[in-house]
Amino acid sequence: xxxxxxxxxxxxxxxxxxxxxxxxxxxxxxxxxxxxxxxxxxxxxxxxxxxxxxxxxxxxxxxxxxxx
Numbered sequence: 338x339x340x341x342x343x344x345x346x347x348x349x350x351x352x353x354x355x356x357x358x359x360x361x362x363x364x365x366x367x368x369x370x371x372x373x374x375x376x377x378x379x380x381x382x383x384x385x386x387x388x389x390x391x392x393x394x395x396x397x398x399x400x401x402x403x404x405x
Contacts, residue, residue: 349384375403
């Protein structure tokens, strides 16, 4: 955060720096309507260690976050 240079950064680096993208039409451009909340969550948070371990999804942890 702060003075980090993000020109040319990939989306993961931008998110790590605290930036977020909120599209104007969130239900059209920001989610996959046919997916569950948990599945949409994984589209962005798929590298979050809270959601996977050793290559396997932690479905209970994902469900808890999706419900909240």
